[in-house]
Amino acid sequence: MRNLRWAAAGLPWTRVVAYALPVPLGLALSGALVWRASHAAFAGATTNSGNNWSAGSVNLTNDSGGVPMFQVSNLTPGASGSRCIAITSNSSLPSSIKLYSSHAATPANDISPHITLTVEDGTGGSFSSCTGFTPNGGVDYSGTLENFTSTRTNYANGVGPWAVAGSPPPHIVTYRVSWTFSATAPDSTQGGSTPNVSFNWEAQTA
Incomplete structure (x- = not known):
């Protein structure tokens, strides 16, 4: 009826059709969008939870209680002695242990060239x-105390290495350090001394 009115009003039929088509076409497109939206709820998911990372550790202790291994006085030529120390690894990672030294200032009358040092590792x-104490076999170091303190000064040039397993700790290695004051030490060594020496054990991961 509306189309007839438009025709009666002198509008050409082509314009009448153009006015009439947009409404049903728009409704059809709208319906299509609603149909698609109502069918877009399918989904699938999966989860892997609880992931985390933790670092291992490398740790050494000894059983000296902070007491020096050697505090020897009034040496005479030919005197000797030894001491053991147990090194415990509480590391969770496989590592290698080395022994090296550090020392205080060298005294004027240094007798360390006349002291022989021997190091063994064992159980x-x-x-x-x-x-x-039972040596693992062989001698790890034998030479003068002077040579030890001047050449074994860090992990890279330290005595060793000794392999230590990782988990489960602890793992214990015992070291026997022996010394001898040369029987041919000259009279000039009377009243002499060595520098204060620290024995350092360090572990690094393999």
């Missing part, structure tokens, strides 16, 4: 007594 024994 058994402790800081209080070397009873039960």
Whole structure:
């Protein structure tokens, strides 16, 4: 009826059709969009939770209780002695242990060239007594104390290495350090001394 009115009003039929088509076409497109939206709810998901990372650790302790291994006075030529120390690794990672030294200022009358040092690693024994110590075989270091303190000064040039397993800790290695004051030490060494020496054990991961 509306189209007839438009025709009666003198509008050409082509314009009448153009006015009439947009409404049903728009409704059809709208319906299509609604149909698609109502069918877009399908989904799938999966989860892997609880992920985290933690670092391992490398840790060494010894059984000296902070007491120096050697505090020897009134040496005479030919005197000797030894001491053991147990090094415990509480590391969770495989590592390698090396022994090196550091020392205070060298005294004027240094007798360290006349003291021979021997280092062995093994099992058994402790800081209080070397009873039960069993070497693993061979000597790790044998030379003068002077040479030891001047050439074994860091991990890179330290004595060793000794391999230590990782988990489960602890792992214990005992070291026996022996010394001898040369039987041919000259009279000039009377009243002399060595520098204060620190023995340092360090572990690094393999």
